[in-house]
Amino acid sequence: DKVVIYHSKFSDNDRVDIWKKLLASSEPCVVIGARSAVFLPFASLGLVIVDEEHESAYKQQDPAPRYNGRDAAIVLASMHGAKTLLGSATPAVDTYYKALTGRFGLVELTERYEGLRLPQVEIIDMAAARKRGEVEGAFSLLTRRLVNESLQRGEQSILFINRRGYAPIARCKLCGYVPKCENCDVSLTYHRHSDKLICHYCGTPYGVPDVCPACKEPGIEVLGYGSERVEEEIDSLFPTAAIARMDLDTTRSKDGYETIIDNFSKGKSQILVGTQMVTKGLDFGRVSMVGVINADSIVNFPDFRASERAFNMIEQVAGRAGRKSDNGVVAVQTYNPSHPLFDFLVRHDYKGYYQREIQERQRYNYPPFVRIIYVYIKHKDPAAVSTIAFEFASRLRVLLGNRVSGPDEPYVARIQTLYIRRIMLKIETQASISKVKSLLNDIRIEMTNSRQLSGAVLYYDVDPM
Ligand SMILES: [Zn+2]
Numbered sequence: 001d002k003v004v005i006y007h008s009k010f011s012d013n014d015r016v017d018i019w020k021k022l023l024a025s026s027e028p029c030v031v032i033g034a035r036s037a038v039f040l041p042f043a044s045l046g047l048v049i050v051d052e053e054h055e056s057a058y059k060q061q062d063p064a065p066r067y068n069g070r071d072a073a074i075v076l077a078s079m080h081g082a083k084t085l086l087g088s089a090t091p092a093v094d095t096y097y098k099a100l101t102g103r104f105g106l107v108e109l110t111e112r113y114e115g116l117r118l119p120q121v122e123i124i125d126m127a128a129a130r131k132r133g134e135v136e137g138a139f140s141l142l143t144r145r146l147v148n149e150s151l152q153r154g155e156q157s158i159l160f161i162n163r164r165g166y167a168p169i170a171r172c173k174l175c176g177y178v179p180k181c182e183n184c185d186v187s188l189t190y191h192r193h194s195d196k197l198i199c200h201y202c203g204t205p206y207g208v209p210d211v212c213p214a215c216k217e218p219g220i221e222v223l224g225y226g227s228e229r230v231e232e233e234i235d236s237l238f239p240t241a242a243i244a245r246m247d248l249d250t251t252r253s254k255d256g257y258e259t260i261i262d263n264f265s266k267g268k269s270q271i272l273v274g275t276q277m278v279t280k281g282l283d284f285g286r287v288s289m290v291g292v293i294n295a296d297s298i299v300n301f302p303d304f305r306a307s308e309r310a311f312n313m314i315e316q317v318a319g320r321a322g323r324k325s326d327n328g329v330v331a332v333q334t335y336n337p338s339h340p341l342f343d344f345l346v347r348h349d350y351k352g353y354y355q356r357e358i359q360e361r362q363r364y365n366y367p368p369f370v371r372i373i374y375v376y377i378k379h380k381d382p383a384a385v386s387t388i389a390f391e392f393a394s395r396l397r398v399l400l401g402n403r404v405s406g407p408d409e410p411y412v413a414r415i416q417t418l419y420i421r422r423i424m425l426k427i428e429t430q431a432s433i434s435k436v437k438s439l440l441n442d443i444r445i446e447m448t449n450s451r452q453l454s455g456a457v458l459y460y461d462v463d464p465m
């Protein structure tokens with residue numbers, strides 16, 4: 001009676017019941033909620049705990065409102081004169097900076113639960129392993145050996161690959177043609193289960209062409225690894241082991257997620273293959289081995305938060321190994337083993353990683369040293385989107401000077417038939433954000449009045465994740 005669970009899938013009636021309870025209750029009460037719980041009406045709020053505060057999932061991206069549940073929680077708590085407690089083994093760079101500079105208090109837990117050692121991390125140079133003839137499919141010899149040893153001991157393994165589907169690239173081996181989505185500027189992912197090429201941005205499925213549309217030869221092949229293919233290969237390497245796969249495709253059904261977790265925690269499956277879902281807070285006592293199949297696809301993302309995200313993700317998935325015993329081991333496969341991130345991961349050295357990252361952020365003027373606002377402009381017409389974006393940016397430059405950069409094309413420059421341009425604003429942290437807001441609003445109104453925005457979608461993303 002004193003605990004209320006809340007998430008966004010509740011019906012309106014259930015919500016009203018919870019609202020009434022929270023507003024009327026004079027008894028102590030704990031709400032365990034998803035990100036939208038910060039919008040519940042509280043009669044008297046005493047404390048907000050944000051667990052795994054570094055998670056980018058706290059940010060609602062689309063549709064609006066684009067808010068960060070963690071930051072909204074801090075505002076909510078301060079409205080009630082309550083405290084906020086942010087918890088993480090790998091704090092967000094912005095958060096840790098605030099803790100070190102006195103904006104937040106800092107409490108450190110320096111021992112792992114029950115004093116266990118952190119797992120041993122092996123960085124595997126895949127190019128060298130390939131030269132030695134040790135790579136079979138997606139796996140190095142060491143990865144296969146570690147999975148095997150864990151099976152022999154009656155323990156479990158988790159293999160993490162941050163792509164779903166069978167293969168992320170389809171291409172003609174004769175002319176190099178790459179099938180693309182008709183609505184989005186992205187290549188298509190092959191899914192073996194449905195035998196379709198699927199766009200991961202709009203969901204449109206396409207048949208696999210028998211002959212290449214460009215050269216008319218039967219040259220289309222699929223390349224690279226997704227979770228479906230990793231599952232297939234590990235299954236053929238270890239035919240007697242029970243293997244489960246956890247990704248968006250296997251957890252779509254109502255109880256999909258719970259069933260996979262339940263079976264794995266009872267030992268009904270020995271190897272769990274999965275996407276980002278497997279990195280998040282799972283606590284299985286018998287997992288002694290974790291494999292990161294393609295670390296490069298996590299590290300090499302064109303975004304200023306890429307290295308922060310990569311460190312968090314790999315350190316978090318590594319933390320799934322050896323939670324109840326001292327023999328956890330993590331195999332990280334990469335073609336770029338000299339990347340500085342890996343040294344910090346091997347030593348589980350968050351502070352060292354943070355020092356390097358905060359210096360980079362300062363040097364290139366990124367958060368937490370400035371606040372970033374993206375202005376997004378979308379349009380069905382590629383010429384119109386350019387014209388509008390240039391006009392908007394040049395009006396902004398008159399007011400904000402070199403705080404404005406762009407417009408440029410984001411990593412995926414067309415989604416669901418709309419072409420996209422992005423303008424970036426870097427605003428000093430001490431500047432008035434409401435002043436910036438009213439400047440943006442003024443430009444939007446002027447351009448709307450002079451019909452320069454017709455057909456365009458315009459929105460802002462403040463503090464992008
Ligand atoms: Zn698409």
Ligand SMILES: [Zn+2]
Nearest residue numbers: 172175212215
């Ligand atoms: Zn071709």
